[in-house]
Amino acid sequence: MQVxxxxxxxxxxxxxxxxxxFFVAIIGSMLGFGGGPLLLPLMVLALGLPxxxxxxxxxxxxxxxxxxxSVRHIQLGHFDYRLFLMMLPAAIMGGxxxxxIAKRMSPVxxxxxxxxxxxxxxxDLLRFI
Numbered sequence: 001m002q003v004x005x006x007x008x009x010x011x012x013x014x015x016x017x018x019x020x021x022f023f024v025a026i027i028g029s030m031l032g033f034g035g036g037p038l039l040l041p042l043m044v045l046a047l048g049l050p051x052x053x054x055x056x057x058x059x060x061x062x063x064x065x066x067x068x069x070s071v072r073h074i075q076l077g078h079f080d081y082r083l084f085l086m087m088l089p090a091a092i093m094g095g096x097x098x099x100x101i102a103k104r105m106s107p108v109x110x111x112x113x114x115x116x117x118x119x120x121x122x123x124d125l126l127r128f129i
Contacts, residue, residue, distance in 0.1 A: 001013075001014050005053055008050075010048070010049055010050075010053070011048075012047050012048075012049070013046075013047065016046050016047060017042075017043075017047055020039075020042045020046060020047075021039070021042070021061065024038045024039045024042060025065050028062075028065060029065070029069055031125065035061075035062055035065055036058050036059070036062050037117075037118050037121050037122070039058045039061060039062065040054055040055065040058045040114060040118075041118070043057060043058060044111075050107065051107050051110050051111050051114070052102070052107065052110070055099075055102070055110075055114075056099075059095075
């Protein structure tokens with residue numbers, strides 16, 4: 001499948017995208033996070049998308065997985081409304097400010113920051129931190 005973004009055309013293998021996205025959603029749901037740490041490498045490494053396209057696409061797809069997970073946690077009674085209301089303004093501001101900062105950085109620097117974040121998250125999930 002060909003995707004056009006700003007005057008650039010990217011060729012994406014839809015089989016890899018669908019199967020990879022399915023497994024990312026399952027693993028992310030099992031481990032309790034949105035799946036971004038797995039989805040971003042899938043799009044950059046397996047699908048060959050540039051980092052700026054992969055970041056935005058990852059955030060949009062994680063949104064739907066996170067909404068479904070949140071609905072289920074609310075149904076099970078595992079949801080703290082006060083914590084949510086405290087974090088919401090910061091999340092909205094971060095979602096606006098983050099892309100503004102990334103737009104002014106080189107793609108290599110954005111990849112390095114993403115790699116460091118993935119490393120820290122993976123070490124935390126493995127309980128090394």
